[in-house]
Amino acid sequence: MPEPLGEFQRRMLEFIVNYIRREGMPPTNREIGKAMKIASTGHVDYHLSMLEKRGYIVREAKKSRGIKLTRHPWGIPVEGTIAAGEPIEIFSEPDQTIEVGHGVDPESSFALVVRGQSMIEDHICDGDYVVIKRQRTCENGDIVVAVHLVEGIPGKATLKRFFLEKEQVRLQPANAELEPIYIPRDEWDREWEIQGKVIAIVRHYGGPGRAA
Amino acid sequence: MPEPLGEFQRRMLEFIVNYIRREGMPPTNREIGKAMKIASTGHVDYHLSMLEKRGYIVREAKKSRGIKLTRHPWGIPVEGTIAAGEPIEIFSEPDQTIEVGHGVDPESSFALVVRGQSMIEDHICDGDYVVIKRQRTCENGDIVVAVHLVEGIPGKATLKRFFLEKEQVRLQPANAELEPIYIPRDEWDREWEIQGKVIAIVRHYGGPGRAA
DNA sequence: CATTGACTCGAATAGCCGTTCTACTCTTGA
């Protein structure tokens, strides 16, 4: 749906989103202009109409601060489904978001829907949302999203506890029926990547298609 | 901190909260006046200054729509701690809130912090937040907050799965080491009350005092 | 009765807001 945006308009949208998050209300055209170093209010109006035409915002004509975001400002994107068991491709979800807040920075976080039972002993179930903080490193015992790189590009991903051992990395499921994945250090460094670690989980009961 | 509010100002604050939730921006004084059937904008300003003096809102002088709520609009209150094991008094938490959204109606929902392991087989852990939808009835198998009434007033509460059986109600923990609570139908009707059922859980990792 | 305090209205004001218009400067491509 949304067309890609130029650098300038992308920064302008970013300012609007941050302003709303900070102030609890949308900015006026003049406030936008001041922040973006635009001298003319008409000029701001021009860019806003661009953002509107491309589906990023909706405006209410003539109303002061009449800007609405088409995506929920507090949501973080649900980027797809991840296997807790065997690594699978992260299957992308259509533009879904989940609201979290509570200290979660939406810029550096995203969510995945868990498939499978392999983290069940850590009480992460099929259908749960895991909230991931993007980071390239982690500590022993963290639950992480680990991605296998195939010729440098991300391939299959899995959700596991991370343990750095003498000669290898151990990706440990939380299910007695499943074996850990052992990866030699050099292969780990060459072919694997940490995408982030789990900072929260959210489970909905009774909703459509959720775990009971 | 907040002084109690008269009926009129309470409804006015409620309108403002709902307007923000609906429109994504605070209302203008005139919009408030129209909704509250107040003819004069000065009159609206008067009541707004009352709300501000009593700590319910903060205003930014001269700014259009310059109203901020002092409590987070999307949060639902964390009302206390509930035992998943033996019934305990619901221990009240200080004005904490947790952000949920995602279709959860803040008017009819609240959250509790879980203590104990008795719902562990349903993968609800010590330290998890359970989001409760207020309702007096429930269906078999729902996870509910059940309260024992002592002379009509709420006493101890517990978190269990609810099953209505022939001659009794069974409150079933999800922990093989614990026994269900059986309550005869007439005692149930006289002395117990459903406060609501679990519609979601939220778990934070790595934060202060959370379950690892 | 007189007073006080809470609440209400109507009008006025100064400034803010979104929008529109004209004119100008670039860059791109035919």
Added chain:
DNA sequence: TCAAGAGTAGAACGGCTATTCGAGTCAATG
């Protein structure tokens, strides 16, 4: 070179906004 399009500035306009002021009502209190 010429035309088209995107981006910029400045000014102007009509409407909207928050705030203030003066005056009035009503109930409770002394």
